[in-house]
Amino acid sequence: MRLVRDAKLSRKDAIDSMNVWTNQMWDYMEELVKKKKTKKYSDKEWVFPVRGYTAAAIGGRNGSGYIPQGFDFFEVNSGGHPAHDIFISDANQDCVDDYTGKYVDILSMSGGIVVETRTNWTPEMDDIRGGNIVYIYDNYTNGLFYYAHLKEVDVKVGDLVKPGTKLGTMGRTGKNAYPSRSPTHLHLMYVRSFDGDLRPEDVYNDLIKDKTIQ
Secondary structure: OHHHHOOOOOHHHHHHHHHHHHHHHHHHHHHHHHOOOOOOOOHHHOEOOEOOOOHHHEOOOOOOOOEOOOOOOOOOOOOOEOEEEEEOOOOOOOOEOOOOOOEOEEEOOOOEEEEEEEOOOOOOOOOOOOOEEEEEEEOOOOEEEEEEEEEEEOOOOOOEEOOOOEEEEEOOOOOOOOOOOOOOEEEEEEEEEEOOEEEEOOOHHHHOOOEOOO
């Protein structure tokens, strides 16, 4: 994924490589399931990814913030917004919830395995949109969940997660979240592999059904 973002792979090579990788991930996770080291969590077991909040916190109206047009995973400066932003109450933008007085946990919506993190974002890195991030490979759908703008990341690559596992805390990291014009939020995207071509899919209908973790 880093090679793709740095434009060091052609689109075809990137898709071919991603196809090999997702197939390997599927097989690896299937082995872990057989050995009872993890399980395959269905979408009926998914949870809302922001602790203490519900679908009412999703930006836009009825999921209108999800705009897939113009997005291409394999284009570095791709357009669109194939994601949902989930906002918390944070008037002074200190990442502390105005109602609870605590930082807000970001939870894994699905089960799976951590396949990428970024933990060292600083304001000088203003070319990086997502800031501190976590990618989870979901072995139920053969897709990837992307969580962006975290303050702290509490997981590392290779960690197995289940729905509700704490990934970190909500923050304001990244080019699009650090400026004061941006309310504090989680950027959540899901892409599914089609023979290595990672295409975004709208998980709004899942989010509105997901269980809230207090």
